[in-house]
Amino acid sequence: MKMDGKPKLFLIAFFVVFILSVLIAAPSISSAEKVVKIYSSVDENQIGINQTLTLSVTIETKNISKVLEPSIPDISPFKVVSKNSSTSTEISFINGKTSRVKKYRYKYTLKPGKIGKFLISPISVTYKGKEYKTDPIVITVTEKNIEREYITDEGLKIDPIQLKKEIFVKAKINKQTAYVGEQLSLRYEIFSTHEIEQISIISMPKMEGFYRIDIENPSRLKYNNLYSKGKNYKHSVIKKLVLYPLYPGNFNISPIETKVTALIRNREFPNLFALPYTLILKTPELAVKVIPLPEYNGKYSFTGIVGKLQVDVAQHSKSIYQGESSRFYITVKSNGNLNNIKDIHFSHPENCKIILSDIYNDKKLLNGTYYFSKKFEYTIIPEKNGKLVVKAEKLLYFDTDKKSYVSLNIKPLYFDVNPVPTSENINTETEKTTVEDKDIKSKYKNLLFIVISSFSILTAILVYLLFKTKKSNFRNHEINKNKSETNENLRNIRLLMAEAESKLLNDNVAEASSLIKRAITYALSARLGISSGKVTIKNIEKSNLDEALKEELKNSLSILNKIIYSPEKEDLIKNKGLLSVNIEKFESLIKRLEDDSFSQ
Known part of the structure; x- marks a missing residue:
């Protein structure tokens, strides 16, 4: 086929343009642009000492296959309590070019160690000898928690300030002015418009200046409905106490601190789901004025x-x-x-x-x-x-x-x-009866005498048998009574020791010692087979117990009596230490007595 000159010239021009285009584009394809960027942020710049914050670090790379990790500087006084990471990749085609962008996201949960204003220094990442840095971040840590409204991942709006108006605890005392030694009734209550999942007492006031008796500390709360100020509340008593002022003055009963987990529901869809939310709630301080008793100059103590x-x-x-x-x-x-x-x-x-x-x-x-x-x-x-x-x-x-x-x-x-009847009295009466019988025989030697004598003897025998039966029944009754008391005492020993440990924890050392003494007395009465009222040092010494056990019993009772009758205000710490050191010894002693009782 033969071509004329114009078409041939056109083809030559086309190939020349194509080759020049390839030569110009080749360098940009072989050297795609490589980019590194790093960002950092925190979810809150101001938090409370008991709160945490989230530090987010994002590294963005373009056309780089190597995984890059940030270099975190010294972040004292913050401590990393948890860490997680994620990666995402975006691929794009622009003007015939392939571009690959990767994002590495790192999240750190930080807890502050002290109050103040602190600087988180720039966070860096290095690629091929070049360092990339973020801006520094300033964090302020306060004593009180910072409460802000926020929206959860489930889309539920949480307003802590409003929640504390809907869930709160109160302390109620029956009087705020009392004499030294006069009873004060103190109770702690919770009110909530939300369902309470869990509640626990974090800290109790020390009650300095008061003698305290725990009345009620329920393991499971019983709620009742209460309508107040246009709202329906679920109400329950958390704890009840009785206080006795020890000396006059003005006192502030510090708050009780509670940890409450409530189930927060979406008001538009209340039956759809509930989110557990935990609050730390405190009661206000209570002011109590204690007045002294008038002076007494009488003769009685x-x-x-x-x-x-x-x-x-x-x-x-x-x-x-x-x-x-x-x-x-x-x-x-x-x-x-x-x-x-x-x-x-x-x-x-x-x-x-x-x-x-x-x-x-x-x-x-x-x-x-x-x-x-x-x-x-x-x-x-x-x-x-x-x-x-x-x-x-x-x-x-x-x-x-x-x-x-x-x-x-x-x-x-x-x-x-x-006086207790003796054998001498019985013999005297017998002799008198014999003399009388002889007199009767001497006076009556006929049938009437025989009948009367026989009747008299028969009557005496019946009276004797009746007396013997009654005495035997009385003894059996006493034995059964002692056995019943022994079984009851053995059942009560564990309860007494548990109550003693509870009293000891509340610094009621004298009461704890009395309970332990009762437990030892019960165990000893079961071992000796006598009533607890007859357990004395004298009976211990007369018993068939081995000498080492006798000495241990007398020593233990001596320690307990010393604590019970000592001035409690002066010797509280000393007596508590003495009782704590010996309590295992007392329990071992009781166990030995119990084991001996069951083996008998």
């Missing part, structure tokens, strides 16, 4: 009871045998601090012994006031027959209604002490 006081007396039996034991009870009831009464003092003849064998405690709520009762069980052992009168000293207390001191009489106890 003040018990320390302020309020109301009542005493009841009961005795097991009015008629007892010489040398044998019996029990009587004195029950003290008051809204005052009964911990001040350790024992009742008696004025009684020297020919009898009175021993405090047990103490029973109870409490009752009446018209918003807690009344405590303390039942003292005493064992009395008369050493001489005849009439015995036991008188207790008067109890002096301060009546807050009358605003004056009152002395309370305790009803005397009367006992008829009889």
Whole structure:
């Protein structure tokens, strides 16, 4: 095929232009642009000391395949509590060129170590010897938490300030002015318009200047509905306490701090989902003024009871045998601090012994006031027959209604002490009967005498058998009674030791010691097979226990008595240390006695 000159010239021109285009574009294809950028930011520039912040670092690279990581400078006083990272890639085609952009995102959760204003220095990344840096960041850490409204990942709006108007705790006290020793009732309550998932007490006030008794500390709260100021609240009591001021002055009861987790729901779709949200809530401080008691110049010793006081007396039996034991009870009831009464003092003849064998405690709520009762069980052992009168000293207390001191009489106890029947008395009666029989035989030698004599002998036999049966039943009753008491005591020992540990944690050292002493007495009574009221040092020495165990028992009871009757205010720390050091020894001693009881 033959071409003319013009078409041939056109083809030559086209190839020349194409080759020149390739030569010009080749350098840009072989050397694509490579870019490195680094950014940093924080979610909050001001936080509280108990809050955290998130530091975000983003490294952006273009046409670089190497993975780059940031170099974090010293960020003291912040501590990294968690870290995570993610990567994304974007590929684009522009003017026939392929461009690949990678983004490396690093997130650090930081917790501050102290309060103040701090600088996070520039964060850097290095590529092929060149360093790239971010701008520095200033963070302010305050003592109080910074609360701001925010939106969760689920799209739920959270306003902490508004939430604290809808969920809050209160402290309520029945009076803000009281005498030294007068009962104060303190309760902590929670109110919430939201469902509460969990609540815990982070810190309790120390209650300095007050003697404290825990009344109620529920493990599961019971809520009731309460309408107030146009809103429906779920309401529950968190804790109840009774306080007794120890000395006069002005006191501030510091706040209780609680951690509350509530379920926050979307108001538009309340049944769709609920988000757990945790708040730290505190009660306001409570101011209490404590006034001194008026001066007392009377002859009686003040018990320390302020309020109301009542005493009841009961005795097991009015008629007892010489040398044998019996029990009587004195029950003290008051809204005052009964911990001040350790024992009742008696004025009684020297020919009898009175021993405090047990103490029973109870409490009752009446018209918003807690009344405590303390039942003292005493064992009395008369050493001489005849009439015995036991008188207790008067109890002096301060009546807050009358605003004056009152002395309370305790009803005397009367006992008829009889001599124990002896074999000599029985023989004397037998001889008299024999003489009478002989006289009768000498007077009546007929059938009538035989009939009467036979009837007399038969009657005597029946009376003897009846007396023997009654005595046997009485002994069996006493044995069964002792067994029943032993089983009951063994069941109560663990409860007493657990309560003692609780009292020790609350610095009620004397009460803890009394409970441990009761537990040892119960265990010993089960081992010896006698009632707890008959457990004395004298009976321990007479028992068949080995000598080492006897010494350990006497030593333990001596330590406990020393703590119980020592001045608690002066020796609290010393006694608490003494009791804490020996508590394992006491538990081991009780276990040995229990094991011996079960093996018998």
